[in-house]
Amino acid sequence: MIVFEPQETLNKACVGYYVKEGGPCLIYDYHLLVKGFVELGMILDEAVEHIDYNIIGTYIGPQSPVIMEEVGGEGEIDEQYNNRPEKRQKATQQL
16 A cells, blocks of 8 residues: 555555555545645645646556545635636646
């Protein structure tokens, strides 16, 4: 099972696991990952770009983590996206 590091911060974004043919994999919440990377010192745009390119855009193997996003979810990260519709659309399309 692949776990994102540092676990002290990014485990807060882990919302469950999924068992598939290749074995179990963790499920991370997209918005909580963004918050985690912001806590680690990234600005919002950096965190979104990092997740979109380095996590969602990368296949590590059959135990690659699943990144989920609540449909129509509203939270403090969503409010920050209101001024960045192109980022929100890009992130949603890649999920």
